[in-house]
Amino acid sequence: MRISIPDRGELELKAAVFDYNGTLADGGRLVEGVQDRLIMLSRTLDIYVITADTFGTVRQTLAGLPVQVVVLDVEPGGPAKEKFVHSLGASVVAAFGNGANDALMLKAAGLGVVVLGDEGAAAETLLNADIAVSTITRGIDLLLDPRRLVATLRR
Template sequence: MLSIEIPGFGTVIVRHVVSDFTGTLSVDGVLLPGVRELLVEVGHVLNLHVLTADTFRTSRAALEGIECSLTVLSGAGLDRQKERYVRDLGPEQVIAIGNGANDRLMLKAARIGIAVIEGEGCAVDALRNADIVARSIHDALKLLRTPQRLVATLRR
């Protein structure tokens, strides 16, 4: 659990990190260098959840050995499925991380939504619905390791 008091934003008590896989944790289906170590570190403090349509069919193998809940989504309405997942966890306890248009609703629903810009870019709808934009997944995950960075970014 992570508890943070952010002036003007409120108290944030986070138990879960929900992340997209393709374009967020990986590029072209390959987990980005250094991400495995950061996920393991964050997983010692928070419950990790990875949601993906698994475009490249690599998520299960890429995340092997990382303590996380992997959910492979299919069908229409991926954006609604991701939002529902966050809502089922209790959105006030979730930090969501994503880059795609289908991440926009979960970024908005979560207590803190972080849009990341990696090699596959970031959809404008994801940016519009996020509380924070990070230049990489590394920077986004390091915000969780150093919560005062969240305070500095979100204080009003």
């Protein structure tokens, strides 16, 4: 996915990395509307879900969806998430998260999106994002219709 943003240049995305709890899921369950959007998004980007899996539900919940699940077994998770984004080539990654442990990956990514959602978002993560969205479905919609990204990011 290549997006030309006036006065910013080209943004090329090859992958999307999502935090799970508080971002894609609430209480371990996918937010309504996420499943269909992930399926549509997988047609243009590789999708990864990276999580400490607080509720132990991520593999079961995402089974059958076109996503790769990465369960972290290290604390703190923030540096591990950042390292994962770098392993994909950070500049071609759109990263989504809300917690303090997502701040580093949003800062490293070519596009960092903080999701406010029902849990809210850590201030540090908000400051490291390129875009803030009210819900994850609105965030994914930015990638499904890149004109929205242009409208938000143009100077």
